Amino acid sequence: MELREFEMLRLRAMHEWQEMHLKPFVTVGTATCARSVGALETLDAVKDFIARHGLDCGVFEVGCMGLCYAEPIMGVSVPGAPTVFYGKVGVEEACEILEQHLLRGKPVAEYALGTVGEGSVDGIQNLFESQFFRKQVRRVLSRCGFVEPTNLSHYIATGGYEGLLKALSMEPTQIIEELKKSGLRGRGGAGFPTGLKWELARKAVGDEKYIVCNGAEGDIGAFMDRLIMESDPYSVIEGMTIAGLAVGAKRGYIYIRAEYELAFHILERAVSIATQHGLLGKDILGTGLQFEIELFKAAGMYICGEETALMNSMEGRRGIPRLRPPFPTQSGFKGMPTVVNNVKTLANVPLILHNGASWFSSIGTEKSKGTTVLSLSGCIERYGVVEVPMGITLREVIYEIGGGIADGKKLKAVQTGGPLGGIIPEWMIDIALDYETMRDAGSPLGSGGIIAFDDHACMVDVARAFSEFAKKESCGYCIPCRLGTAQIFQILDEIAKGQGKEGDLDLLISIGEAMKVSCFCAFGQNVPNIVLATIKHFQSEYEEHIRNGRCTVS
Amino acid sequence: MDERLSEILSSFQGKQEELIPILQRIQAEFGYLPSEALLKVAEFVNIPEAHVYGVASFYEQFRLKPVGKNVCKICKSAICQMHGASRLLEEAKKHLRIEEGNTSPDLKWTLETTECMGMCAVAPCVVVNGRVFGKVTPQKLIQLLGAKEGES
Numbered sequence: 001m002e003l004r005e006f007e008m009l010r011l012r013a014m015h016e017w018q019e020m021h022l023k024p025f026v027t028v029g030t031a032t033c034a035r036s037v038g039a040l041e042t043l044d045a046v047k048d049f050i051a052r053h054g055l056d057c058g059v060f061e062v063g064c065m066g067l068c069y070a071e072p073i074m075g076v077s078v079p080g081a082p083t084v085f086y087g088k089v090g091v092e093e094a095c096e097i098l099e100q101h102l103l104r105g106k107p108v109a110e111y112a113l114g115t116v117g118e119g120s121v122d123g124i125q126n127l128f129e130s131q132f133f134r135k136q137v138r139r140v141l142s143r144c145g146f147v148e149p150t151n152l153s154h155y156i157a158t159g160g161y162e163g164l165l166k167a168l169s170m171e172p173t174q175i176i177e178e179l180k181k182s183g184l185r186g187r188g189g190a191g192f193p194t195g196l197k198w199e200l201a202r203k204a205v206g207d208e209k210y211i212v213c214n215g216a217e218g219d220i221g222a223f224m225d226r227l228i229m230e231s232d233p234y235s236v237i238e239g240m241t242i243a244g245l246a247v248g249a250k251r252g253y254i255y256i257r258a259e260y261e262l263a264f265h266i267l268e269r270a271v272s273i274a275t276q277h278g279l280l281g282k283d284i285l286g287t288g289l290q291f292e293i294e295l296f297k298a299a300g301m302y303i304c305g306e307e308t309a310l311m312n313s314m315e316g317r318r319g320i321p322r323l324r325p326p327f328p329t330q331s332g333f334k335g336m337p338t339v340v341n342n343v344k345t346l347a348n349v350p351l352i353l354h355n356g357a358s359w360f361s362s363i364g365t366e367k368s369k370g371t372t373v374l375s376l377s378g379c380i381e382r383y384g385v386v387e388v389p390m391g392i393t394l395r396e397v398i399y400e401i402g403g404g405i406a407d408g409k410k411l412k413a414v415q416t417g418g419p420l421g422g423i424i425p426e427w428m429i430d431i432a433l434d435y436e437t438m439r440d441a442g443s444p445l446g447s448g449g450i451i452a453f454d455d456h457a458c459m460v461d462v463a464r465a466f467s468e469f470a471k472k473e474s475c476g477y478c479i480p481c482r483l484g485t486a487q488i489f490q491i492l493d494e495i496a497k498g499q500g501k502e503g504d505l506d507l508l509i510s511i512g513e514a515m516k517v518s519c520f521c522a523f524g525q526n527v528p529n530i531v532l533a534t535i536k537h538f539q540s541e542y543e544e545h546i547r548n549g550r551c552t553v554s
Numbered sequence: 555m556d557e558r559l560s561e562i563l564s565s566f567q568g569k570q571e572e573l574i575p576i577l578q579r580i581q582a583e584f585g586y587l588p589s590e591a592l593l594k595v596a597e598f599v600n601i602p603e604a605h606v607y608g609v610a611s612f613y614e615q616f617r618l619k620p621v622g623k624n625v626c627k628i629c630k631s632a633i634c635q636m637h638g639a640s641r642l643l644e645e646a647k648k649h650l651r652i653e654e655g656n657t658s659p660d661l662k663w664t665l666e667t668t669e670c671m672g673m674c675a676v677a678p679c680v681v682v683n684g685r686v687f688g689k690v691t692p693q694k695l696i697q698l699l700g701a702k703e704g705e706s
Contacts, residue, residue, distance in 0.1 A: 032672075032673065032686055033673065033675050033676050033688065035686065036673060036676050036686040036688030036689075037676055037688045068675030068676065069675070071675075071676070217672060218669070218670065218672075219670070220631045220632055220633060220669075220670040220674070221631075221632075221633055221670070221674050222670075222672065222674075223672035223673065223674055223675065226672050258614075258615045259668070259671050259672070260672070261684070296574075296575075297574075297578060298574075298615075299574050299577070299578065299613035299614070299616060300613045300614030300615040300616075301612065301613055301614055302669060313574060313613075314571060314574075315570060315571050316569075316570040316571050316573030316574055316599070316601075316609065317570075317573075317605075317609065318608055318609055318612040319613070334571070375674065375675070377633050377674035377677065378633055378674075379636075383674075383675050384675055385675075449674075451632070451633060453636070457636065461635070462632060465631070465632035466632055468630075469631070469632070469669055469670075472669065473669065475612075
């Protein structure tokens with residue numbers, strides 16, 4: 001199906017994209033991580049430099065490519081040569097690099113991370129052949145850090161909206177069939193098959209149906225959803241629109257956590273631009289199909305990332321989870337069939353429609369298809385956000401992509417899956433990262449947060465910090481969670497202070513086990529995991545704290 | 555206050571699903587949720603006052619007490635703690651002479667802690683008046699607190 005209206009958008013986008021590359025331009029990544037270490041100051045310096053020298057040179061604010069360790073990042077592009085990306089570019093470095101590269105035509109190898117595009121530059125490697133990128137497969141993240149996030153032309157010129165175009169030529173059931181064939185599973189952590197979820201909502205009866213994008217990312221150590229929302233907002237919007245067509249929903253909501261202000265503003269702007277161009281609204285690209293998106297700013301509380309709590313909060317109630325069944329696909333927002341999908345899940349959807357189900361499932365494992373987006377933090381040398389094929393080993397991620405443990409220390413353990421996840425001790429580092437393997441190891445992949453702890457990290461302190469989080473974030477609705485999280489924290493706090501007692505470990509285990517079977521929702525059932533895992537793998541450390549009243553690790 | 559409040563309410567329809575956005579607007583205007591405002595909201599949305607209070611007291615974002623002119627939030631997540639967040643909190647308490655969760659008597663500063671802000675890549679992170687700062691050292695924190703103090 002070729003839509004005239006879209007054809008015009010595509011022509012304009014290609015034209016703008018080509019024009020942009022006809023003269024020199026500089027990009028500065030200005031996502032939240034970058035801003036927090038001075039990217040806006042770098043941006044000002046770049047603009048100032050260009051004005052001062054009267055250069056005919058574009059300046060683009062781009063998102064984040066995931067090399068958080070190297071922020072602020074600046075790219076310099078001169079026609080006929082590949083773009084060179086530079087890392088840790090403060091105000092002084094920016095001026096020095098622009099002086100050399102823009103004015104004298106000499107790229108500065110000293111600050112360079114790598115080149116992107118055809119051709120090579122002496123002494124600077126190709127960015128995608130660098131250690132950080134070599135093992136990555138960038139699908140969802142392909143635009144992040146390379147385009148202006150809210151620039152619709154940049155999105156379309158790089159293949160954006162081709163998925164929606166394809167979907168518009170298909171029957172809703174065909175879209176769902178394609179999704180099911182692809183094997184895409186929920187990237188928020190539960191891993192529920194996305195196509196099946198859509199099918200259930202499609203078949204459910206309701207006057208209205210809703211698509212909700214869950215952008216309430218709150219896992220400790222997870223920041224990839226923020227990166228995607230800030231760097232490639234249209235991919236989420238396009239994914240939601242396709243979901244709307246498939247399910248028969250006319251309205252979608254993006255639920256964004258309160259702290260993600262920049263993501264909120266960027267998505268708000270992108271929704272408004274997409275609406276202006278007929279990509280959202282009452283008559284999408286003249287097809288008569290309707291889908292509109294509203295943003296909902298959350299008010300805090302980790303539990304609101306749980307889909308039923310999320311919907312309670314959207315309805316103006318306390319964010320406590322609901323009893324399931326009925327599942328949201330039957331009775332969700334305002335009692336209507338509702339699909340709640342994670343940011344990453346939705347960002348995968350346009351790619352599947354555009355490239356086909358078999359393209360998507362060509363990488364990954366038997367049951368976990370496609371890629372997984374991970375955020376690396378803690379003691380990793382090259383921390384940031386990466387996208388890797390499902391089934392890659394944790395060792396490859398930490399040692400090859402992440403460059404190992406910072407300051408030459410040794411790895412002790414890895415925390416995965418956020419506060420409801422678990423702990424992988426160092427000896428299990430060759431484990432494959434996919435839903436099944438990780439779940440069986442007691443440390444689910446979850447939303448994709450990977451936190452590395454080095455041999456100076458006290459695991460009692462780690463467990464204590466996570467249990468403090470659990471105590472604070474328990475919604476208080478069911479008693480085992482409300483009391484259990486408080487008791488676990490109190491015992492761990494005493495052990496950490498050297499006031500632990502014999503029998504404390506047995507007590508922790510019995511409280512944890514009781515919570516697993518008696519708590520109302522997945523939060524209470526899973527928050528004891530980290531405590532139980534640290535006791536299982538690092539019991540001697542606990543015993544040392546209890547017997548000798550001190551910690552010999554940190 | 556009545557006038558400003560009426561103006562805010564007039565931009566909503568009074569549906570229950572608007573409750574959180576309404577409270578957010580009120581807090582943006584007054585810095586916190588005054589109890590008289592909660593009563594007015596209950597009337598406007600036509601739900602029990604206890605429900606409004608229940609929602610206002612549930613969510614982390616909402617404050618029921620006046621807030622300082624400047625707000626410093628320190629992330630207390632496991633990762634930020636690994637990178638020295640506890641030390642930052644101690645420094646902030648000492649410097650501002652207030653406890654965590656409190657506001658100075660002259661209403662200049664409020665000191666809060668927060669759960670993971672997703673800024674783990676640049677831990678430890680601190681938010682001063684809505685602006686996020688990464689890789690904060692104790693010296694940098696004092697500088698941030700001092701600069702704001704000078705401005706006020």
